[in-house]
Amino acid sequence: MRIQTSEDLDSIRKRGLQKIQPGRPRIGVGTSSCGIAVGGIALYNRMHKIIQMKNLDISLVKTGCIGFCKEEPIVSVNIPGKALVLLRKVQEDDAERIISLALEGDVPSDLVLCKISDWDHITGNLVYGNGFDTIPEYGEIPFFAHQKKVILRDSGLINPEDIDEYIGIGGYSAAYQALTSMEPDTIIDEVKKSGLRGRGGAGFPAGLKWEITKKAPGEEKYIVCNADEGDPGAYMNRNEMESDPHMLLEGMLIGAFAMGVHEGLIYIRAEYPLAIERLMLALDQARTYGLLGKNIFNTGFDCDIRIATGAGAFVCGESTALAASIEGKTGRPRLRPPRLTEKGVFGKPTDLNNVETWCNVPVIIAKGALWYSSIGAKGNTGTKVFSLVGKVDNIGMVEVPLGTSLHSIIYDIGNGGAQGKEVKAVQTGGPSGGCIPVRLFDTPVDFESLNQVGTMMGSGGLVVMDEDTNMVDIARYFINFASGESCGKCVPCREGLKHMLLILNRIIAGKGTREDLDLLRELADTVQKTSLCGLGQTAPNPVLTTMQYFKEEYDALISSEA
Amino acid sequence: MSLFGSMNRMVTITINKNQYLAEEGEIFLLTAMRLNIDIPHLCYEKALEPYGACRLCMVDLVTCGKTTMTPACTIKVHNGLEILTDTPQIIKHRNLLFELYLAEAPKSEVIREMAAKYGVKKTRFLKKIVHEDPLLGKCILCGLCVRVCTEIMGTCAINFINRGPYTVINTPFFEQNPDCAGCAACAQVCPTKAIVFEDRDAERVMQSWSGTTVPLATCSSCKKSFAPEKLMHKVLDKLDPAIIEEIKSLCPECRRQHITRKVIRKVPKS
Amino acid sequence: MDEKTLDGIIEKYPYPAGRTLGILREIQLQERHIPMDTLKLVSVKLEVPLSELFALVTFYSFFSLKPVGEHLITVCMGTPCHVKGAEKILETLQGHLGLSGDTQDGKYLQTTPDNLFTVEIARCFGACSMAPVLHVDGDLHGYVTPERIPDILEIYGWKR
Numbered sequence: 001m002r003i004q005t006s007e008d009l010d011s012i013r014k015r016g017l018q019k020i021q022p023g024r025p026r027i028g029v030g031t032s033s034c035g036i037a038v039g040g041i042a043l044y045n046r047m048h049k050i051i052q053m054k055n056l057d058i059s060l061v062k063t064g065c066i067g068f069c070k071e072e073p074i075v076s077v078n079i080p081g082k083a084l085v086l087l088r089k090v091q092e093d094d095a096e097r098i099i100s101l102a103l104e105g106d107v108p109s110d111l112v113l114c115k116i117s118d119w120d121h122i123t124g125n126l127v128y129g130n131g132f133d134t135i136p137e138y139g140e141i142p143f144f145a146h147q148k149k150v151i152l153r154d155s156g157l158i159n160p161e162d163i164d165e166y167i168g169i170g171g172y173s174a175a176y177q178a179l180t181s182m183e184p185d186t187i188i189d190e191v192k193k194s195g196l197r198g199r200g201g202a203g204f205p206a207g208l209k210w211e212i213t214k215k216a217p218g219e220e221k222y223i224v225c226n227a228d229e230g231d232p233g234a235y236m237n238r239n240e241m242e243s244d245p246h247m248l249l250e251g252m253l254i255g256a257f258a259m260g261v262h263e264g265l266i267y268i269r270a271e272y273p274l275a276i277e278r279l280m281l282a283l284d285q286a287r288t289y290g291l292l293g294k295n296i297f298n299t300g301f302d303c304d305i306r307i308a309t310g311a312g313a314f315v316c317g318e319s320t321a322l323a324a325s326i327e328g329k330t331g332r333p334r335l336r337p338p339r340l341t342e343k344g345v346f347g348k349p350t351d352l353n354n355v356e357t358w359c360n361v362p363v364i365i366a367k368g369a370l371w372y373s374s375i376g377a378k379g380n381t382g383t384k385v386f387s388l389v390g391k392v393d394n395i396g397m398v399e400v401p402l403g404t405s406l407h408s409i410i411y412d413i414g415n416g417g418a419q420g421k422e423v424k425a426v427q428t429g430g431p432s433g434g435c436i437p438v439r440l441f442d443t444p445v446d447f448e449s450l451n452q453v454g455t456m457m458g459s460g461g462l463v464v465m466d467e468d469t470n471m472v473d474i475a476r477y478f479i480n481f482a483s484g485e486s487c488g489k490c491v492p493c494r495e496g497l498k499h500m501l502l503i504l505n506r507i508i509a510g511k512g513t514r515e516d517l518d519l520l521r522e523l524a525d526t527v528q529k530t531s532l533c534g535l536g537q538t539a540p541n542p543v544l545t546t547m548q549y550f551k552e553e554y555d556a557l558i559s560s561e562a
Numbered sequence: 563m564s565l566f567g568s569m570n571r572m573v574t575i576t577i578n579k580n581q582y583l584a585e586e587g588e589i590f591l592l593t594a595m596r597l598n599i600d601i602p603h604l605c606y607e608k609a610l611e612p613y614g615a616c617r618l619c620m621v622d623l624v625t626c627g628k629t630t631m632t633p634a635c636t637i638k639v640h641n642g643l644e645i646l647t648d649t650p651q652i653i654k655h656r657n658l659l660f661e662l663y664l665a666e667a668p669k670s671e672v673i674r675e676m677a678a679k680y681g682v683k684k685t686r687f688l689k690k691i692v693h694e695d696p697l698l699g700k701c702i703l704c705g706l707c708v709r710v711c712t713e714i715m716g717t718c719a720i721n722f723i724n725r726g727p728y729t730v731i732n733t734p735f736f737e738q739n740p741d742c743a744g745c746a747a748c749a750q751v752c753p754t755k756a757i758v759f760e761d762r763d764a765e766r767v768m769q770s771w772s773g774t775t776v777p778l779a780t781c782s783s784c785k786k787s788f789a790p791e792k793l794m795h796k797v798l799d800k801l802d803p804a805i806i807e808e809i810k811s812l813c814p815e816c817r818r819q820h821i822t823r824k825v826i827r828k829v830p831k832s
Numbered sequence: 833m834d835e836k837t838l839d840g841i842i843e844k845y846p847y848p849a850g851r852t853l854g855i856l857r858e859i860q861l862q863e864r865h866i867p868m869d870t871l872k873l874v875s876v877k878l879e880v881p882l883s884e885l886f887a888l889v890t891f892y893s894f895f896s897l898k899p900v901g902e903h904l905i906t907v908c909m910g911t912p913c914h915v916k917g918a919e920k921i922l923e924t925l926q927g928h929l930g931l932s933g934d935t936q937d938g939k940y941l942q943t944t945p946d947n948l949f950t951v952e953i954a955r956c957f958g959a960c961s962m963a964p965v966l967h968v969d970g971d972l973h974g975y976v977t978p979e980r981i982p983d984i985l986e987i988y989g990w991k992r
Contacts, residue, residue, distance in 0.1 A: 033957065033959075034959060034960075034961070037957065037959035037962070037965070037972050037974075038959060038961070038962060038972070038974070069960060069961040070961045072961065222849075230955070231911075232909065232910040232911045232914075232955040232956050233910050233911030233912050233956055233960070234956075235956060235960075265849055265850065267850070270853075270857050270894045271894065271954070271955075271957075306847060306849065306850070307850065308849050308850025308853070308854065309850060309853055309854050309857050310853065310892075310894075311853050311856065311857060311888075311892035311893070311894035311895060312892050312893035312894035312895075313725070313891065313892050313893065315725075325853065326849050326850055327848070327849070328848075328850075328851055328852030328853060328880070328888070329884075329888075330722065330725075330887050330888055330891040330892075331891070331892075332722075335612065335613075335614045335633075335636050345849065346848070346849070387960070389911070389912035389960040389963075390911065390912050390915050390916075390960075391915055391916070395912075395960055395961040396961075427911065430911075461911065463911045463912060463915065465915060469915055474915070477911070477914050481955075483726055483727060484726055484938055485725075485726065486725065486726035486727065487725050487726065487891075488703065488722070488724070488725045488726045488727065488728070488729035489615045489703075489705070490614070490615045490616075490617050491615070491616065491617055491659055491662050491663065491666070491702070491703075492617055492659065492662070493726075494703070494726060494727055494729065495662040495663075495665065495666050495687075495727065496662060497726075497727070498726075498727040499662070499665070499687045499688070502687075502688060515686075519686055522658065523658065525655075526654075526655045526658040526659065529631055529651075529655055530617045530620055530631065530655050530659065531617075532614055532615065532617070718881035718883050718884060719881075719883060720883055721881075721883035721884060721886065721887040722887050722891070723886065723887060723890045723937075724890045724891065724937045724938050725890070725891045725938060726938055727938070728935075728936075728937050728938035733883060734871075734882045734883045734885070734886035735868060735886060739882070739883065741881060741882065741883065
């Protein structure tokens with residue numbers, strides 16, 4: 001059926017809620033890439049087989065990722081009228097007893113992580129119920145307690161392969177509101193007022209970019225979602241798409257309407273097969289409901305969104321390289337200006353935003369700019385999702401208001417170093433970012449503060465290093481990465497990074513000299529200042545920050561030889 | 563319209579604190595060249611869009627007292643434009659880029675002479691080991707050959723292969739490429755003279771491009787081989803069919819003679 | 833790849849945006865590499881110069897021109913795995929299988945002479961909590977140590 005009126009949307013919403021709370025036990029298995037990697041699918045299949053064979057009255061669904069990677073595979077069990085319980089580190093062999101206990105209205109106590117009595121989906125509220133008095137509430141678990149879930153509000157709780165569940169918790173109501181009762185300019189104003197800044201790393205005001213695209217001359221234009229997450233150690237966008245694909249589509253639909261654009265593209269890495277699969281499915285479902293295609297919500301507005309796959313090139317995160325890649329060319333950045341908003345995909349004005357930027361849009365429309373801008377800090381509103389990885393105890397995806405300190409993320413949420421080791425530094429911003437030492441952990445995570453300490457927000461990877469990590473080796477790792485990902489167009493990046501790597505290899509092998517250190521610094525400066533695009537301009541950051549904050553580690557390698 | 567026909571408006575610009583008149587909209591690199599202000603460059607060619615890859619022409623663009631390093635080939639002249647071409651910063655970075663080029667193309671005399679002109683006589687970086695390089699250790703990947711082949715000739719016989727420090731230019735699969743017309747525009751435009759080809763009897767061998775061999779047309783009059791057949795057809799296709807019939811088998815020299823004779827016959831006797 | 837299969841893939845991409853890379857991606861997934869003949873056929877069918885397609889498949893790391901062996905081992909080299917010793921894992925694998933760490937074209941893909949194993953590297957497949965990790969034919973092995981590698985290889989027919 002096609003959804004055209006608010007009554008249509010309401011009826012699907014009721015159906016979706018019925019699926020989330022079906023009046024019989026519901027078991028959800030975390031099956032995002034991370035869950036699958038540790039056995040989620042095998043677990044799901046085992047449960048499915050048991051339920052089918054015994055013809056049991058249990059609803060079994062795949063859910064996305066709740067973010068606590070360390071505890072995966074995570075399984076949620078919801079007994080009607082009782083709190084939803086999250087089980088941790090569930091093995092295939094646990095399937096049988098989880099199912100039989102669920103039928104008795106119970107859960108295996110040895111696997112319990114926490115319970116959720118009610119949940120704020122922001123676009124809707126779900127009350128699960130009480131019970132399980134001895135099990136701690138979700139908010140009592142330190143890993144969750146310090147987080148604020150806006151983007152991840154549905155992750156791990158709904159079935160990402162079923163549009164009804166997304167609509168069930170209020171999905172597409174913001175799009176309905178925007179398309180049927182808001183002027184395009186009012187939507188842009190709202191996004192501007194919310195203070196939303198680009199989540200791809202640079203932090204450009206999203207509403208302003210929308211306005212520029214809208215005003216650019218020309219009938220044919222594109223909106224593009226950058227889902228080419230290339231940072232080695234960042235996987236937020238993948239989980240967002242795998243866990244809640246419709247949130248992205250809804251954001252893009254609202255944006256398309258506001259800018260008067262009829263064609264959307266999602267540029268996604270070929271290395272994300274599950275995200276591609278779930279997005280394809282989501283697109284089909286949205287088309288079936290008439291949420292994409294012609295005459296959406298009977299407003300006369302047409303819009304479709306399609307997928308374009310990348311093929312493994314970090315440099316395609318650069319906007320002009322990304323546009324070239326969509327056109328079927330090699331991703332070599334071109335000179336700017338003209339910017340994409342003027343001359344983008346196939347030479348048409350193009351608005352390019354990161355996955356997470358688009359994902360913020362539905363809640364901004366649903367709850368208003370005022371509500372949104374009350375989250376986070378001044379000039380840095382909203383939340384940001386980070387992948388907290390490396391040598392930290394609680395590995396996972398975390399979402400916090402912008403302006404939260406690194407200390408809070410790494411110690412309150414991450415519980416400090418793994419295996420009781422001392423944390424030494426954290427790397428933010430991937431290969432474009434830098435390493436921040438412990439003594440600067442009071443730094444609030446916002447676009448400007450991170451720049452001030454020599455790193456950047458980037459797309460959101462936080463890699464924790466401990467006392468055993470050699471910082472020179474980390475610098476070499478990132479230069480090796482950046483050099484391998486350089487497109488090779490301009491000489492500072494192509495040759496400069498190669499020679500930085502050679503020098504670092506020499507230093508690590510104990511064959512470096514004082515002159516090597518000076519040359520490394522000199523070269524880093526030139527690569528930063530003279531490279532054509534952002535990749536080269538930021539690639540020296542890991543070297544520059546480690547030389548600044550961990551100079552003694554470089555010196556130790558030099559003096560050991562001399 | 564001005565006295566100079568289609569020429570744009572003349573505006574005042576400042577280069578290294580001196581004022582000059584310049585044509586509005588012109589690419590600054592060309593303006594500077596015309597004014598004999600020296601800016602090294604390797605990847606710019608008038609017939610092509612600015613590419614901005616060699617980074618040697620970077621100058622300081624002054625706006626509101628702040629300077630930004632920008633390639634001169636990407637700056638368009640406008641009234642009040644202020645440029646510094648030889649600040650210590652510019653010189654420092656440029657010299658280091660020369661060192662990188664010296665290591666990348668150790669066999670290139672052009673690079674060696676250019677670098678020496680700016681006082682860079684040696685490189686502190688490990689020089690590339692040149693071993694069986696079809697481009698003789700002289701290629702600096704400015705991409706002019708690829709761009710001319712694709713954008714001007716419309717042939718697209720050669721292209722970049724791999725990426726980053728592994729980038730090379732050659733034909734697909736490093737095989738002879740039947741798409742190549744043998745026009746040798748690539749060799750013509752190459753700033754470091756890295757591309758080699760040879761005319762042997764009735765063939766042109768593009769040695770740098772995996773030995774791609776194209777037949778040369780032989781003049782029906784003097785029997786000399788003159789131009790690659792494919793290229794000749796490409797050019798002839800643009801002419802009046804009647805003229806094509808008359809000259810298609812002639813080399814440029816015999817063609818000239820043929821046309822001259824025809825013209826003389828047509829001149830009325832006075 | 834035969835012409836009919838290729839036509840079937842091409843048909844799925846009627847729109848220009850994302851077309852070329854989408855088609856190449858499907859060829860890579862089906863054949864586990866990009867065969868030379870197929871690329872030449874794509875050039876004819878899409879009317880894209882071969883040199884441009886060759887530039888694409890050598891530029892993007894998702895594509896490979898070399899066929900892979902019976903078992904494909906993918907070692908994760910993402911930052912979280914790196915800080916937990918992925919490099920040692922790769923070196924140990926290379927040692928056991930007699931493979932070199934060199935690359936001619938910037939892509940790491942090495943196959944044993946008996947064609948039993950191909951080793952490649954990848955950036956983060958999202959099992960960071962089990963770092964360092966590797967895949968063999970899609971099966972995940974976590975908390976890998978250099979000492980455990982022979983045991984893993986033996987599952988796939990390797991002999992000590």
